[in-house]
Amino acid sequence: MALILHASSRNKNGFKVRITAEYSGVKVELAKNFEMGVSNKTPEFLQMNPLGKVPVLETPDGPIFESNAIARYVARLKGDNTLYGSSLIEYGHIEQWIDFASMEVDANISRWCYPRLGWANMVHLPPAEEAAIAALKRALTALNTHLAANTYLVGHCVTLADIVMTCNLYVGFIHIMTKNFTSEFPHVERYFWTMVNQPHFCKVMGEVKQADSVPPVQSAKKPVPAKESKPKTKDEPKKEIKKESAKPKAEDAEEEEEAPKPKPKNPLDLLPPSKMVLDEWKRLYSNTKTNFHEVAIKGFWDMYDPDGYSLWFCEYKYNDENTVSFVTLNKVSGFLQRMDLARKYAFGKMLVIGSEAPYKVKGLWLFRGQEIPQFVIDECYDMELYEWSKVDISDEAQKERVNAMIEDLEPFEGESLLDAKCFK
Ligand SMILES: N[C@@H](CCC(=O)N[C@@H](CS)C(=O)NCC(=O)O)C(=O)O
Secondary structure, eight states: OOEEEESOTTOHHHHHHHHHHHHHTOOEEEOTTOOTTTGGGSHHHHHHOTTOOSOEEEETTEEEESHHHHHHHHHHTSTTOGGGOSSHHHHHHHHHHHHHIIIIIIHHHHHHHHHHHTOTTOOOOHHHHHHHHHHHHHHHHHHHHHHHSOSSSSTTSOOHHHHHHHHHHHHHHHHTOOHHHHTTOHHHHHHHHHHHTSHHHHHHHOOOOOOSSOOOOOOOOOOOOGGGSOOOOTTSOOOOOOOOOSSOOOTTOOOOOOOOOOOOOOGGGGSOOOSOOHHHHHHHHHHOOSSHIIIIIHHHHHHOOTTTEEEEEEEETTGGGOOSHHHHHHHHHHHHHHGGGGTTTEEEEEEEEOSSSSOEEEEEEEEESSSOOHHHHHHOGGGGGEEEEEOOTTOHHHHHHHHHHHHTOSSBTTBOEEEEEEEO
């Protein structure tokens, strides 16, 4: 029988419990019709948690509150759960990082983020914000140093510490920690994106998108009394005025809809037309099943327009860290997912090379224009994890390397391929 979890579906503390359940093979279901600010204030709920906070887990032996405690309980439902490590010292380190994730990461993200978003009645005070950011940076610096030498927080697989840490970082990444902020901590970035792309995390969290700006300070919201709203005159724009709710804003409340802004034109659309039609190449690549070299590779060079497009080699800067095959493959898959924004302007091949760890990741990209598009550099954090060099097509050896990469030719530079992924 499933255990019932009281929380809304986007609550990061609820995520901890649900991801732990996924890893542990435990059935946890969200309470039906849960409404933040309403369901958690009923007398029945207050019996389970006198603070009226979520999440709360109902168990056959009574309720539990505090998300870390619930996650521990769920993990312990499975005997010998690797989420708890495999030795006493690992267990100690897992607890260490859970406390660190709560006291040093979550607490400081909350102190920075909540007042800005007007959550939990927290008031924005610039010196308090400055102190929170400084403390958060101190914590992330320590975390970054640890992750420079470790794929996971403890041992060689995901533990409860990774689940708690990732869920706590999640609030920061989606609301306030922009790329500009996190780029100071590249190992934390890599860790976070690797974690949220693990299947059990994805299943619960869905797609995760990093904040692209720090939210402006919002004053605590009050309901607008009906009599204060003026009747609309015929000259006023006929914009629906949304009534603000008097309910406390939940942490995971959906953002208010904004009027759609006109989409600025991508500068690549303003380049002189090219004789190369990218989709035609992608079709040729996908549809060539036999004689690949003679048909697709030859076709590529027949179509290639060096004025309208450029070719780039890339090589992962931290190949030494690619010690676990599926983590390396997930890293590359995550990169290709994040390149989605460039589908109209790019084609790519990414090779994961080697028959044993550490695996090398090398790639080939075709971009519209003569440079790597700026919006790709700005939006896709993976770009800076690779060394980029422009292909010199007058150099036959480089052209041959391009061909080998398009064709997944093995051995590649003397080694077998673990995988070859295509972005098209
Ligand atoms: N330390 C608690 C934090 C719980 C918490 O603050 N929950 C928030 C939502 S994330 C809440 O229920 N707020 C409602 C309230 O304060 O009334 C945990 O990890 O479970």
